[in-house]
Amino acid sequence: MVGEIQDNNEYIYVRSSEDKDIIEVQDFNTQEILYKKMRQKDPAAYCSQLVDPISEVLLAESKGKSSKDKSKKILLYQPDVSIDFKDTTGLLGPLEFKFTWEGEIYLWKKRFLSKEMECKMVHGDDPGIRVALFRPASNSKKTSLGKMTIRYYNMKRIPVNDKRGLEFVLLISILSFLDKIEDENSQRKKSSEANTTTTVIANGQGAEHLNNNNNNNNNNRNLDETSSGSGDNSDKNKNKSKEKKIKKAAAEKRLEEVTRQQVQLERLKQVAEDEELARKLAIEERNNFTRRDDYNRSNNRNNNYSDNYSKNNEKLRHRNTYHDSTTSQRTKKKQKEFYD
Template sequence: MSLDNNLFTLVVTPTAENVVDLVDTTGRAHYRKQRIPGPVYRMELYDPLSEALLATATAPSAKSKLKVIELVNPTSVVELKNTGTLTFRWSFKFEEHEFEWKREECFMLRKPDPPVLVAVTKEPSGRLKTTCIQILDYNLNRFDIEDRKGLEIVLLTSLMTFNDANELAHAQFSSGPMSPVSPQASDPNVPMSPSSTLPTPTPPLAPRPPKKLGIDRIAEMQAVRGLFNEVAVEEEGSVEDYGQYCANLFQDDAMLFVTILSDSAAQVPKVLQVVEETKRIRHKAELEALHQYVLYDTQVPKGPKRINLDDVDPAKDKYKPPQDISVHLSKIAMVELQPKVKTPSTPPPPPPIVEPKKESKKEQKKREEAERKRKEDKKVGKSD
């Protein structure tokens, strides 16, 4: 990538074996990198004037996908991780900010905002080997970063680890073992030895581990499901093995309940047999009785809902066996699974008794006068 000549630039300058100086355009050294030989990868970054240690980078190998960068004075640890699958991409976190190296550029990630370029490098074509580095201070000044010097050291240290990994890869490629050329391949007149014509025998295959049986096979089948307190009854396995497996689960004091469910509709009767076998084993061992709660037809059928428009035959038996069943065996009472008792509907309350309204004296006098007048009219009618 082309660099800006007006910005501060550091040039990678090898000075000795495993030693590299980072110098500016005037030739002044600002940093010194030294790789420590040994069985594991270790790189140190110094101040060339005071020879003070600034940072170290360690990893099992220079080509490891995780490197640990440790800053000195103050001490801080930064993990440099390879996050790319098919592309070059390394990420690290510094002071709650996330940074990502992409080949010749380093960005500060600001999701959902676009990333900001904070460093650029210059590499020769076809090789991941940094020759020049520029830290873009004008972009870093836009953000709140307390240890600006520490961030600069982390950026430079990570770049030096990339250079070491690239040198190791090219060294292994150039010094790789060459396949020996046989004299028969170089000269067709040389007769081939009988041993060269015989095919190489294939090594014998490793024997398969023996298949587990009994309770071990039941435990292996349930381990695939990943649920420790659920036992799915399948066609494979006997009722006795399932019952003993469930009884063994209750031996753990932390196991308060076990759910035994059917794997398919054909295993519904087998689930009930396993439940009875489990309770029989506990009763024989004189252990406390278990609470039992049964749920059936709780699974929603897959696919579109089918509406039956056929006429219902009252003579036909309406009972259908359940398609799935779940039996909860518990050491404690489970109130949420207890059947709800339907209370009878209460009769409506009787109508209220309406007491006759008490007449006032005025109304009573008016009623008596009307009654007297009615009697007088009746007498006059008889006399006529």
């Protein structure tokens, strides 16, 4: 449910069953549709929009000359914010995208020997703090495009005032990346079909000379019989070459398996560190918790992650969706059960 903050908020990107051009952002646990992504059909420019699924109010959008443009704009509304989203991938390096939020630099980067993309807040020479992780779906899953995990417990270590705005940026930035991949695959498919058509035409023209070549082949049959001895040597060379290829493929497979195991161990280590940090933060938060009997619920802004900041910035009160009322009711119910 939108607005209900947890240690990890998990979303999945699913292609709509009603319209394949629409991508739904669903809650991973409940499959509830939280947002929708719609793309404007303009051949002269690229525009992808993140909207509320009920009211279709525009929450954020990504714009550029094309989906493959190196530099795009991400726009948020109510309050209005403009962000530069840049493709900083090197010639030989992994995929990399960069943007700035509230004065801090965030970097989307493809993980080593993996299809996963992770976003970190980077500061100087520090290793960075991971705030999001995107895992693309396997090829067998045609409707699901991938899973996004936003690590809010790590955001507590970063001075982020508008966490909802940062969430919108993270969600639409990956949607923009998916549009880029989809357009590249579509263009590659069209190019392949064009090459196939050209080959078929060329083969049709070559068939006209087939009958003439048959006569020449009959005349050369005797010469082929005399050269059968050299053909045996050629077969031996082919067998040796085939054996070398098989051995090379087996060695590459073993290396890939060892590398995969190393990546798995690193991933498990990272997950264990994240869980330990979350546990420590939860203990610290529970120890510092004090009940406020004079708590004024009427002043609690729904769907806001930073109450102190919202008091000083009235504009952030408008970054709401239709899910906020339900979220507020569920939050109040949980608080009542906790106090009772």
